[in-house]
Amino acid sequence: MTGLSSSPRLIKGALIGVDLFNPLASIVVFQYNPDTMTRRLEPRGGGGGGDKGEAFRLAGPPKETITVSVEIDAADQLDQNNPLAIATGITPTLAALEMLVYPKTALVIANAALGAAGIIEILPTDAPMTLFVWGPTRVLPVRVGGITITEEAYDTLLNPIRAKVELTLNVLSYNDLSLGSAGNALFMVHQVTKEVLAVTNIFASIQNVGAGLKL
Template structure:
């Protein structure tokens, strides 16, 4: 289908992993933006149990995000893309999977340390991962799980079409502190929500005033 020349450009969603050990696989742009995103917020509270006192918020809510992304090499195969012809969508799937893998460099370094007698080796830290969803939502997240359904294959059994169901958990300043990069981004998102909530309140108040005055009602 031909896109109208006056259609606005579509912002592509993405996952960005800030990992100096793997800079080449750190940006995963969604080929197609998901049509839906499920966000679940669970209050983080203290007190208020069994009527013992007021409910108090101890921090921002715990938020989980579920979305499904589609990856398809059909258009690239029709255009004769050599990577798609040789590997299908395997590189895109590998980039996603690496979000849950430690760096092989760190794995080898830890093995060397263990063999020379270092007793305590710290677990390898996951990269800072950002869900980029438009210019107003850049959210630090942890990829908690995902399932890949490979739906079609080329003659060499490389996958050429797949759906990936992603499970994410947002990382907040409650988890990392406000001075970390993730904490600063989380606090900025918190403040942006407050601004949007204020806009909604002002808009609702204006609508109520117009309704009371009989302005802008149905004819």
């Protein structure tokens, strides 16, 4: 046995579209975890209205935007003669990502029928609740703000077999989600976890101060 056999198994990041009517259509486990992830936090509220008493007031959790680049490659599957990869390349994975921002055709057809019947008010279709999963401490409800797909290689049928996907994800908080929703509860768990981790940082800070005094 090699030393690698005792290595911890790497947890894969994922995007999961929670859709009760089509539960498997939008589950994308990242083939390779991205090396980097950019997170931008923009505070809500504050003293923009001229009232000095409002300078430190927060109207809710910050608006957080996550940008991450994901690589998708069919090389391993093609080497293993995987029939799906041979027939379609990485098109199924790209389709699963894209379905996070497409309305379901059944609802589109139903709305078209209602419009043809003379019903004026037709509500927009809801996207599935999308979860960004990045380890056990970060399971976040998000809205997909943008998907940029760069296809880099093709097979003989012009199916893409290698691509980079740039994802822009807007984190949804309890400011955005209804009180009893699963997404609201998940964000609250995320914030409580963050608060606990922030408190544990005090021990590291005390150790750093002590080390500085010894010097």
